[in-house]
Amino acid sequence: MGNSVLVFAEVKDGRVKKVALEMLSEGKKMAEKLGGDLSAVLMGSGIESLAEQLGQYGADKVYVADNEVLKDYTCDAYAKVMADLIKANEPAIVLYGATILGKDLSPRVAARVETGLASDCTDIGLDDDGKFTATRPMFAGKAYVDLSFTDSKPNMASVRPNALPVSPPDESKKAEVVKVDVNISPDDIRTTVKEVMKTAGEKPDLTEAEVIVSGGRGMKGPENFKLIEDLADVLGATVGASRAAVDAGWRTVDDQVGQTGKVVSPNLYIACGISGAIQHLAGMSTSKYIVAVNKDSEAPIFQKADYGIVDDLLKVVPVLTEEIKKLKAEG
Amino acid sequence: MNIIVCIKQVPDPEIPPVKFQIDPEGKKVIPPDGVTPVISVFDERAVEAALKLKDKYKAKVTALTLGPDSAKAVIRHALAMGVDAGVHIQYEAAGELDSFGTAHVLMKAIEKIGDYSLVLCGRQAADWDAGQVGLLIAENLGIPVVTVAKKVDLQDDKLRVESVIQDGYHVMEVSMPALVTVSSEIGLSRLPTGIGIVKAARVKIENLSVEDIGADIPEARCTELIKLYVPVRDIQCQIIEADTVQESAEELAVRLREAKII
Numbered sequence: 127m128g129n130s131v132l133v134f135a136e137v138k139d140g141r142v143k144k145v146a147l148e149m150l151s152e153g154k155k156m157a158e159k160l161g162g163d164l165s166a167v168l169m170g171s172g173i174e175s176l177a178e179q180l181g182q183y184g185a186d187k188v189y190v191a192d193n194e195v196l197k198d199y200t201c202d203a204y205a206k207v208m209a210d211l212i213k214a215n216e217p218a219i220v221l222y223g224a225t226i227l228g229k230d231l232s233p234r235v236a237a238r239v240e241t242g243l244a245s246d247c248t249d250i251g252l253d254d255d256g257k258f259t260a261t262r263p264m265f266a267g268k269a270y271v272d273l274s275f276t277d278s279k280p281n282m283a284s285v286r287p288n289a290l291p292v293s294p295p296d297e298s299k300k301a302e303v304v305k306v307d308v309n310i311s312p313d314d315i316r317t318t319v320k321e322v323m324k325t326a327g328e329k330p331d332l333t334e335a336e337v338i339v340s341g342g343r344g345m346k347g348p349e350n351f352k353l354i355e356d357l358a359d360v361l362g363a364t365v366g367a368s369r370a371a372v373d374a375g376w377r378t379v380d381d382q383v384g385q386t387g388k389v390v391s392p393n394l395y396i397a398c399g400i401s402g403a404i405q406h407l408a409g410m411s412t413s414k415y416i417v418a419v420n421k422d423s424e425a426p427i428f429q430k431a432d433y434g435i436v437d438d439l440l441k442v443v444p445v446l447t448e449e450i451k452k453l454k455a456e457g
Numbered sequence: 458m459n460i461i462v463c464i465k466q467v468p469d470p471e472i473p474p475v476k477f478q479i480d481p482e483g484k485k486v487i488p489p490d491g492v493t494p495v496i497s498v499f500d501e502r503a504v505e506a507a508l509k510l511k512d513k514y515k516a517k518v519t520a521l522t523l524g525p526d527s528a529k530a531v532i533r534h535a536l537a538m539g540v541d542a543g544v545h546i547q548y549e550a551a552g553e554l555d556s557f558g559t560a561h562v563l564m565k566a567i568e569k570i571g572d573y574s575l576v577l578c579g580r581q582a583a584d585w586d587a588g589q590v591g592l593l594i595a596e597n598l599g600i601p602v603v604t605v606a607k608k609v610d611l612q613d614d615k616l617r618v619e620s621v622i623q624d625g626y627h628v629m630e631v632s633m634p635a636l637v638t639v640s641s642e643i644g645l646s647r648l649p650t651g652i653g654i655v656k657a658a659r660v661k662i663e664n665l666s667v668e669d670i671g672a673d674i675p676e677a678r679c680t681e682l683i684k685l686y687v688p689v690r691d692i693q694c695q696i697i698e699a700d701t702v703q704e705s706a707e708e709l710a711v712r713l714r715e716a717k718i719i
Binding site: 138199201202225226227229230233234236237238241242243244245246259262263264265266267268269270271272273274275276278316317318319320321322323324325331333334337361379385386387393394403404405408411415417418423428429430431432433434435436437438441442443445446449450452453454 | 468470471472473474477479484486498499555556557560583584585586587588589592593595596597601602603604605617619621622623624625626627628629630631632635641642679680681682683684685686687688690692694695696697698702703705706707709710711712713714716718719
């Protein structure tokens with residue numbers, strides 16, 4: 127078995143996802159410790175030019191599987207390319223972003239190469255003996271586990287977006303591009319994508335957003351979400367909602383943050399009129415900074431928050447929006 | 458058509474953190490006193506998805522669980538919701554299996570039940586939140602899989618599944634047998650009815666051991682638990698107080714800017 131680190135670099139709308147750069151940054155450190163190189167995998171159609179960016183973020187080698195059959199993601203095709211690549215190159219560690227796609231792909235690859243996978247990790251690293259370890263929340267974030275791996279190789283993990291910092295790129299660095307032969311017959315793909323339905327707007331998806339402004343029961347009605355949207359616009363944030371707001375029919379289930387909705391870990395999470403029920407906290411407690419605005423000073427959300435205002439959000443939020451707008455204008 | 462739904466009993470995820478206790482030495486969660494374990498929420502949605510198919514087409518739905526003696530309660534729950542049969546693979550140490558071990562045992566159980574067109578699982582279990590078992594079962598059985606379904610229906614002799622993607626959903630066509638993991642977007646689960654509960658009590662749950670289904674509990678696990686702990690967030694919330702809303706919102710904006718958060 128080798129001592130290299132392999133990162134699956136997910137592409138969306140012609141761009142490499144930020145989570146891939148996060149994993150390259152951490153992967154670089156691990157590869158150096160292990161004395162191996164850092165590789166990345168690109169899959170899709172017409173994506174070869176993206177290899178340059180991966181090189182700047184630390185990849186020594188980029189495997190490019192560029193083929194029409196990989197244009198739309200199918201688990202069968204991607205898993206086959208990935209599993210073949212792992213079998214041929216025997217990396218020590220393989221990393222995936224814990225995105226919807228990454229969570230779909232990684233267990234399948236794990237089964238095919240018969241190895242273990244730690245999913246939805248909030249931290250990864252090597253211990254003093256150079257053994258790969260992963261940290262992941264469980265029981266809705268009420269507990270965390272540190273995992274190591276047995277002798278099965280490679281060690282694989284999917285890592286939550288925004289969990290790891292990105293190191294600055296080195297623009298002089300170039301990766302070696304290795305073209306991958308894609309040998310996929312139609313029989314290999316047993317699921318067919320008949321239609322692609324887009325329901326989300328232009329804003330980053332909640333699971334990958336760096337700033338989120340969420341509203342809960344305290345919003346009192348769907349019309350007041352305009353206040354949240356205005357604040358989100360000023361911050362370049364994505365709008366979320368608590369289960370209470372979704373159950374009330376004020377927002378769609380796509381916006382729901384929580385254990386039964388989306389699990390998010392932005393840099394900044396602003397909770398407006400959200401009391402902080404367990405199942406909501408499970409979905410956002412790994413956010414780096416949390417701000418809470420709630421009338422009830424006893425609301426559990428304040429135990430998780432870094433900053434809080436105890437007042438009526440309908441009054442606070444518009445002022446906050448204006449103040450932030452001013453600060454942003456000052457630069 | 459025959460549908461098998463895999464369900465898991467988990468500690469109630471809604472219990473407050475004060476009641477949540479772990480045994481760091483034994484690396485185990487201590488079941489909270491007086492809180493009844495429940496069916497994992499996504500698995501309940503998978504039962505709902507199966508029953509929706511049963512309402513529309515002719516289908517026999519079997520609920521399958523792996524767990525200690527207490528786990529048969531989730532089979533009773535599924536029966537009361539309207540499934541036709543229940544299989545309980547009784548294994549007291551089920552909680553110590555990792556995703557691969559669990560998937561192996563469930564795969565063997567599914568093969569033992571046999572003659573299935575569709576296997577449904579929840580998107581992930583509400584205790585470990587790993588989201589691996591469904592995919593691993595499908596890979597073990599050599600059948601196609603679609604994850605995070607918001608709708609499952611039939612079209613001609615194929616499955617038509619709406620699968621959630623980052624910015625919308627895919628409409629997928631899959632031939633059967635197949636496995637689908639179900640997400641909460643499928644809609645709320647039906648409540649067990651009074652008649653359902655009475656009927657459920659009369660159904661004999663098939664109780665099998667891991668030996669009965671020919672499963673070898675894998676000795677070598679792929680992942681090892683080093684440490685289990687409750688996170689400490691040693692941050693004191695800075696409550697911003699001022700005379701007017703204007704002042705407190707202004708102060709908050711300034712503090713966020715000073716801390717370079719915005």
